[in-house]
Amino acid sequence: MTSTMGTRERRRSEVTAALLAAAKRELARTGAAGLSVRAVARDMDMAPSALFRYISGRDELLTLLIVDAYSRLGEHVEAVERAVPRSDLRGRWRAIATSFRGWAVANPHEYALLYGSPVPEYKAPAERTNPSGTRVTNLLAALGMEDATPPPRPSIPHMPDAAELRALAVAADVPTMDGDRLAAGLLAWTALVGAVSSELFEQLGEPVARLDTLFDATVALGEWLLFGSPRDESA
Amino acid sequence: MTSTMGTRERRRSEVTAALLAAAKRELARTGAAGLSVRAVARDMDMAPSALFRYISGRDELLTLLIVDAYSRLGEHVEAVERAVPRSDLRGRWRAIATSFRGWAVANPHEYALLYGSPVPEYKAPAERTNPSGTRVTNLLAALGMEDATPPPRPSIPHMPDAAELRALAVAADVPTMDGDRLAAGLLAWTALVGAVSSELFEQLGEPVARLDTLFDATVALGEWLLFGSPRDESA
């Protein structure tokens, strides 16, 4: 009988959806640090106290927003990546990187919530944020696992030694991935985050405002880290 | 007669210093978003209204903190870099990168203020933050200018074409630097920021908590971007 919903049940899910929508509008307006229960209530034309029937407090509002943002980001990146032929590993990386940036630029406050400074006095509950929070990096991990060829790229000098990398692979939950490839993936990922954060948080100053070029270079760098020079493929 | 200061003048500079010190304590305690004039006054055992003799309002408090943080970061990185022999360009890069991270880890809230999400409703006045805000990147730029050898490293595939890079060099205020080197410097820089932000903002999840290894790899990557493989030097 879950197909027919009573008035109450239907209304409850409607209000829950409206609450999330209003919270997202508020987030886009003021950013995470300024988010307030009362402002969300105002946006919904409801009494502030009413929201406590749906959330336990301000912290849960933040958690809701984080989970939603991770989910929408994951959805977006997955969809773009899915459109690339499975065998085109390099293209899949490029799709991940560019769609990640695209979403961030379109949703700057959400991006800041996920990848910017932590909100003071708030600690996200890992058991709720983890499932959606790892979707993008999971795509990267899958890429690394599918690439069956032995590490093809010239080793970066002074790369941490194999033992440490093996320990890292185990710790990162991909114990069968070889260490070099894992390190390459993590490097590509942090470089990507750094490029997007630098762009969005406006740290590079006006001169470098048009960053498409720099971003292209970041994508190329990641591709090289993951798969080596294209020339190497024929070899 | 600037050598002798009257009671007023001396007291004024004492209080100004105490104000900055108190603001820094508050920043370390609550983070930038929660910073308040009243809390700083409380820390100084003064009436909140008294502070308005020294600052124009909350925004100036933030500006003061930003300038101070950039200055101390710059001081720290410059000091460490200065201790490396001028001819050891690779060592100078490594000194910049590791001391940058070291300062960030020791001063997480300051780092977040400079390189994390922007504070909502606050726009830093560029004319005040620029001089100190560019000290670290200036060190990098100097490094690039001193390295007289032609771009020694294997070109990263799909690197943006020369014309775009030339435009970027002009825009970035180092018109005489060749484009490849500039792109390499910017990549190394954003990768560094990404590695440090990922670590400090705890985005990589518990498993990868011990990140020394990953950071070493980031430094190695930057070195390779800037100077190529060590083998190339003999060639």
Place this chain on the structure above:
DNA sequence: TGTACATCAGTGAACGCGCGTTCACTGATGTAC
């Protein structure tokens, strides 16, 4: 050196504001018979 006046630092009360959260309430929806 002494006096009269001007400048300035710091106080304390007050302003209006928005915040998170609690609580007794009313009216509508659901359930048992």
Place this chain on the structure above:
DNA sequence: TGTACATCAGTGAACGCGCGTTCACTGATGTAC
């Protein structure tokens, strides 16, 4: 189908709080003669 009671959603007033900023004030420091 109709009635009696239970459950639940939403209201509105209230709580105590911290915030930024203004303002009239007092008492100390500096200046002119």
